[in-house]
Amino acid sequence: MAPSLATNRLQFEEPSATAAAMTDLPFAIIGFDLDGTLLETHRDLGAAVNHALDLGGFAPVPADHASDLIGGGAKIMLQRAVDEQGGLPEDEFRRLYKAMLAYYADNNAVHTQPYPHARETLDALRERDIAMVVVTNKFESFARQILTTLDLADHFAAIIGGDTMGKGKAKPAPDPIFEAQRRGGGGSLAFVGDSSYDVAAARAARVPVIGARYGYCDKPRGELGADAEIESLAELVPALARLG
Ligand SMILES: O=C(O)COP(=O)(O)O
Numbered sequence: 593m594a595p596s597l598a599t600n601r602l603q604f605e606e607p608s609a610t611a612a613a614m615t616d617l618p619f620a621i622i623g624f625d626l627d628g629t630l631l632e633t634h635r636d637l638g639a640a641v642n643h644a645l646d647l648g649g650f651a652p653v654p655a656d657h658a659s660d661l662i663g664g665g666a667k668i669m670l671q672r673a674v675d676e677q678g679g680l681p682e683d684e685f686r687r688l689y690k691a692m693l694a695y696y697a698d699n700n701a702v703h704t705q706p707y708p709h710a711r712e713t714l715d716a717l718r719e720r721d722i723a724m725v726v727v728t729n730k731f732e733s734f735a736r737q738i739l740t741t742l743d744l745a746d747h748f749a750a751i752i753g754g755d756t757m758g759k760g761k762a763k764p765a766p767d768p769i770f771e772a773q774r775r776g777g778g779g780s781l782a783f784v785g786d787s788s789y790d791v792a793a794a795r796a797a798r799v800p801v802i803g804a805r806y807g808y809c810d811k812p813r814g815e816l817g818a819d820a821e822i823e824s825l826a827e828l829v830p831a832l833a834r835l836g
């Protein structure tokens with residue numbers, strides 16, 4: 593259908609068609625968790641855990657169970673997997689942990705991919721001049737590497753990892769959220785995450801939080817304690833608008 597004159601005029605005044613239909617959002621910054629929120633990472637994380645488990649003579653974790661171990665960072669993930677099979681003395685655990693990190697450094701974007709609607713959601717937020725910051729419990733270097741490989745890194749004003757703020761200052765502590773607020777240029781921030789680590793960090797920082805149901809959520813529906821829950825990233829912008 594040929595555009596009417598009226599449509600043309602509207603488009604002339606409002607450079608982007610999406611901008612014309614845009615909802616205003618009451619946030620200057622959106623903080624994003626990574627694993628289970630923006631990226632589906634469990635297959636590569638699972639392979640790294642299984643590499644370490646194999647080295648220690650343990651049975652592999654089934655692919656669909658790997659996602660249950662994600663949320664607290666790599667060390668907690670391996671610790672949980674090892675403890676499920678009887679545990680290990682500290683020095684032997686360290687050997688496996690190092691091997692897992694070395695494996696993941698070389699294999700962190702083999703199967704990892706953005707969730708459906710991730711790219712368009714980040715684009716839609718960027719169009720609104722909203723600053724986006726990643727707050728993950730992954731090591732910052734891994735997060736940066738993966739986002740660069742997937743061509744998503746340039747959407748973010750900052751990438752804050754589990755090691756960025758120092759010991760004891762990863763989610764569920766509020767410190768990385770405050771840092772996201774600072775590096776995002778200040779102003780009101782809403783957080784989006786899939787696990788109770790995310791909700792606890794956001795609550796501690798006193799910012800609104802949206803729960804990603806499609807991720808590696810460790811709580812039943814409605815029990816995450818988030819202000820809203822979404823089934824897909826396509827629901828994020830409307831959910832943020834309703835939080836205002
Ligand atoms: O890797 C993890 O265990 C957690 O990472 P996330 O904070 O991005 O969910």
Ligand SMILES: [Mg+2]
Nearest residue numbers: 625627628786
């Ligand atoms: Mg997560």
